Amino acid sequence: xxxxxxxxxxxxxxxxxxxxxxxxxxxxxxxxxxxxxxxxxxxxxxxxxxxxxxxxxxxxxxxxxxxxxxxxxxxxxxxxxxxxxxxxxxxxxxxxxxxxxxxxxxxxxxxxxxxxxxxxxxxxxxxxxxxxxxxxxxxxxxxxxxxxxxxxxxxxxxxxxxxxxxxxxxxxxxxxxxxxxxxxxxxxxxxxxxxxxxxxxxxxxxxxxxxxxxxxxxxxxxxxxxxxxxxxxxxxxxxxxxxxxxxxxxxxxxxxxxxxxxxxxxxxxxx
Numbered sequence: 001x002x003x004x005x006x007x008x009x010x011x012x013x014x015x016x017x018x019x020x021x022x023x024x025x026x027x028x029x030x031x032x033x034x035x036x037x038x039x040x041x042x043x044x045x046x047x048x049x050x051x052x053x054x055x056x057x058x059x060x061x062x063x064x065x066x067x068x069x070x071x072x073x074x075x076x077x078x079x080x081x082x083x084x085x086x087x088x089x090x091x092x093x094x095x096x097x098x099x100x101x102x103x104x105x106x107x108x109x110x111x112x113x114x115x116x117x118x119x120x121x122x123x124x125x126x127x128x129x130x131x132x133x134x135x136x137x138x139x140x141x142x143x144x145x146x147x148x149x150x151x152x153x154x155x156x157x158x159x160x161x162x163x164x165x166x167x168x169x170x171x172x173x174x175x176x177x178x179x180x181x182x183x184x185x186x187x188x189x190x191x192x193x194x195x196x197x198x199x200x201x202x203x204x205x206x207x208x209x210x211x212x213x214x215x216x217x218x219x220x221x222x223x224x225x226x227x228x229x230x231x232x233x234x235x236x237x238x239x240x241x242x243x244x245x246x247x248x249x250x251x252x253x254x255x256x257x258x259x260x261x262x263x264x265x266x267x268x269x270x271x
Contacts, residue, residue, distance in 0.1 A: 076141050080134040081107055081153055082117060084178065086124035087131040088157055092168045095125050102163035106156035131174070135181035143183055147232055148251045150182045155192040187212065207261035222265060229258045 085107070089099040100121070103109075109117050142149050157178060161171040179189050187209065208215050211225040231237070233251040265271070 076137060077149070079120065080138045081156070082120050083124040083134045084131055084153070084157060085160055086121045087128045087134075088160055088171065088174050088178075090125045091128035091170045091174045096164050098163040099160055102160045103156075106159050128170075128174070132177065132181060135178045139182050147184070147188075148254055150184055151188045151192065152250060154179055154182060154184060154188060155195065158192045158195065185212065207264040210257055210261035211265075219269065219271060222262075226258060226262045230255055233258065 082103075085103045086095070089095040089103070103121070104114075138150060138153065154175070157175060161167055161175060167175075179192075208217065208222075211217075211222060211229065213221060213225055217225070233255040235248050235252045235255070
């Protein structure tokens with residue numbers, strides 16, 4: 001992950017301590033907004049986030065919508081990824097060095113940001129409870145246009161869980177619930193469990209599976225699946241939305257595999 005991205009989430013550390021996942025995302029978004037002079041945007045859009053158009057309710061803003069309004073999905077991703085990792089490491093007992101090292105490898109924490117990320121990690125690992133909202137926030141923010149990022153989060157969590165030995169029952173239950181909340185398919189689960197991603201050579205497997213379909217799919221279904229996957233994995237679009245570079249690289253590989261699979265299918269079907 002970019003050093004700049006990690007550096008931006010400092011506002012979320014205090015927010016997490018006070019308000020849990022919603023407070024963390026809101027804290028990061030507001031912290032960046034203050035630095036960039038975007039606070040007037042928040043005031044202007046405040047009514048739209050409050051029940052009954054504002055009124056006297058003290059209900060909190062929906063943190064994912066606020067982050068999206070400010071263009072800060074990168075901060076939402078960073079806080080959710082750190083918190084899910086820490087809570088996973090905690091779910092089978094005390095967090096150990098192998099799990100922390102696996103987290104750092106999976107998310108490429110720059111040395112200069114280790115103290116900051118360590119603080120957020122320590123806050124999150126106080127308890128394994130309360131991880132569900134982080135996965136829900138991620139799904140809400142990224143499901144529509146960046147499933148590959150959600151798949152990579154699940155794969156990284158598997159790596160952290162296995163860092164200190166075979167999966168334990170508590171870790172398996174945690175990962176199953178994250179998988180469900182991220183709204184990923186069975187293929188994503190199997191590949192994350194095996195330490196793989198979808199960016200495998202289409203020539204070595206079923207091109208229909210690469211598109212998430214079977215040979216019974218119609219030509220139109222295949223075309224739509226290919227278009228959707230190319231939108232989700234287009235490197236320029238991902239980079240513009242603040243997706244970390246290592247995930248953009250994986251998405252670029254995935255796009256190449258999707259195109260290769262589509263070429264094979266076209267040849268087979270004479271399209």
